[in-house]
Amino acid sequence: MRFSSFQYNLRQGLKNIWRNKMFSMASVATMTACIFLFGLFYSISVNFSGMVKNAERGVAITVYFDDKATQDEIDQIGTAIMKRKEVAKCNFVSAEEAWKRFQSDYFKGHSDAAESFADDNPLADMANYEIYLKDVSKQARLVSYIEGLAGVREVHQSATTARTLTDFNALVRYISLGIIFVLIAVAAFLISNTVSVGISVRKEEIAIMKLIGARDAFVRAPFVVEGILIGLIGSIIPLMILAIVYNNIIHYVAERFDALKSMFSFVSAGNIFHVLIPVSLLLGVGIGYAGSRITLKRHLDV
Amino acid sequence: MIKLEHVSKTYEAGVQALKDVSLHIMPGEFVFIVGDSGSGKSTLIKLLLKELSPTSGKITVNGKDLSRISHRHIPDYRRKIGCVFQNFRLLQDRNVYENVAFAMRVIEAGKRQIKKQVPYMLSLVGLASKYRSLPRHLSGGEQQRVAIARALVNKPKILLADEPTGNLDGHNAWEIMKLLDQINKAGTTVVVVTHNMEIVRAMNKRVITIRKGSVVDDQKGDADAI
Incomplete structure (x- = not known):
């Protein structure tokens, strides 16, 4: 297509939007709502995933050894565990360290109770590996692997916590996807409606164009431009709103709810928008393009 | 033929x-x-x-x-093939020049070509002075002349x-x-x-x-x- 034809079709696309102001505005508004909600769910999902990851880091598997296990065997178990992809960290906790931790956790302020044990370590057989996972959903598989290793007496896991976190994360993701899918369908439908109105308004012009030798692509172009522009505008507006809202919420929560700050940290706006901007623009333009193309196929015999 | x-x-x-x-x-x-x-x-x-x-x-x-x-x-x-119809089929929201130029734009003719050919066609059908008029401001005969110019502009x-x-x-x-x-x-x-x-x-x-x-x-x- 010539540059002058491209300019012409761009102008015609803008004229279409202007001619059907009300429908165009409705489409832009719906697209704005869709992309805004998409951005909102994405931000929530990313932050929640971050929180889950944080929580997962606190969920450990504890591996205890056979009484007769030698240091060599214990080292071999450690090496085998570290080789696993799902393992983020594996700490060796000696029997002495385990006893020290127990004392600090349970005998705080009652040092006399701890002293009654003198040099006797009641946790002498509780040397262990503390394993932290990259992905808590892989916990069951890792546990069964470790249980099969020679020299392992017992493996403790917090199965319920792991399952709950995994399930909850999946639930949020499914709900987000479901809502986004419905919104995308609504947006595509509205854009299709706007383009349909445009086609019916320009029916005579299209008929003349075809009679005097316009190619199909030339007839379609202004409507495709219209759909893409609606999608583009409908994704830029919510991105701007989201940027303002997200930053304000982070600051507000950080200032007002100090306790929450220690429990989790928000993903930075930069990290969120690094993904959200290209995805939203692509989504907006894609829905606009698809909406207009589907309508053209249905209403135009070109 | x-x-x-x-x-x-x-x-x-x-x-x-x-x-x-x-x-x-x-x-x-x-x-x-x-x-x-x-x-x-x-x-x-x-x-x-x-x-x-x-x-x-x-x-x-x-x-x-x-x-x-x-x-x-x-x-x-x-x-x-050029075609002319009983009801002229002109674009009512565009002036005489734009209606004729439309036929050239549709076949993706260059800007320079359009600027040269459209005034020539309008002078041929005797409407050079009315190039800025909208179709509704023209008589039936004049509208049909615009339609003929549009039909012939691509030779x-x-x-x-x-x-x-x-x-x-x-x-x-x-x-x-x-x-x-x-x-x-x-x-x-x-x-x-x-x-x-x-x-x-x-x-x-x-x-x-x-x-x-x-x-x-x-x-x-x-x-x-x-």
């Missing part, structure tokens, strides 16, 4: 618009196709524009068998005119016919569908008469009657 061989057209509803029509129009000819309403004249124009396909028979235009032109190549074919070899004087008074109808005759004398083949027998007789050109879908008469005229 235009050749119909045993062409028939039956619509889906079972109405037979054309029955075994055969005719041959030579390059540079001026031909009237006359007949009553519903005789099949407009169907013939639609077949020549490849808006419709014949049920049977063969149509050849500019040496090309129309049944062999694929959907993708229809625009290329139509660019070689087609054939001009098809479907009832071009149908919405015009006697004076304007005659002016349009004189313009079409000039265009024909410049080398364009002109096919005019009409039921205005007064004009047909005055022009003294070849007249093909269609009745109930069949060619019933084909009379040669005097080429230099006007």
Whole structure:
């Protein structure tokens, strides 16, 4: 297509939007709502995933050894565990360290109770590996692997916590996807409606164009431009709103709810928008393009 | 130039618009196709524009068998044919210049070419001074002149005119016919569908008469009657 034809079709696309102001505005508004909600769910999902990851880091598997296990065997178990992809960290906790931790956790302020044990370590057989996972959903598989290793007496896991976190994360993701899918369908439908109105308004012009030798692509172009522009505008507006809202919420929560700050940290706006901007623009333009193309196929015999 | 061989057209509803029509129009000819309403004249124009396909028979235009032109190549074919309609079919929201330029934009002509060709065509149809007027501010005859300029701006070899004087008074109808005759004398083949027998007789050109879908008469005229 010539540059002058491209300019012409761009102008015609803008004229279409202007001619059907009300429908165009409705489409832009719906697209704005869709992309805004998409951005909102994405931000929530990313932050929640971050929180889950944080929580997962606190969920450990504890591996205890056979009484007769030698240091060599214990080292071999450690090496085998570290080789696993799902393992983020594996700490060796000696029997002495385990006893020290127990004392600090349970005998705080009652040092006399701890002293009654003198040099006797009641946790002498509780040397262990503390394993932290990259992905808590892989916990069951890792546990069964470790249980099969020679020299392992017992493996403790917090199965319920792991399952709950995994399930909850999946639930949020499914709900987000479901809502986004419905919104995308609504947006595509509205854009299709706007383009349909445009086609019916320009029916005579299209008929003349075809009679005097316009190619199909030339007839379609202004409507495709219209759909893409609606999608583009409908994704830029919510991105701007989201940027303002997200930053304000982070600051507000950080200032007002100090306790929450220690429990989790928000993903930075930069990290969120690094993904959200290209995805939203692509989504907006894609829905606009698809909406207009589907309508053209249905209403135009070109 | 235009050749119909045993062409028939039956619509889906079972109405037979054309029955075994055969005719041959030579390059540079001026031909009237006359007949009553519903005789099949407009169907013939639609077949020549490849808006419709014949049920049977063969149509050849500019040496090309129309049944062999694929959907993708229809625009290329139509660019070689200009068409004018009874109700002018001008874009009401665009001025005279834009209406003529539209035909060139549609075939993706360059800006420079458009700027050169459109004023030339408007002067040819006598509307150079009205290039900024909107169609609704023009008389019927002037609107039809704009439509003719639009039909000719891409220099087609054939001009098809479907009832071009149908919405015009006697004076304007005659002016349009004189313009079409000039265009024909410049080398364009002109096919005019009409039921205005007064004009047909005055022009003294070849007249093909269609009745109930069949060619019933084909009379040669005097080429230099006007």
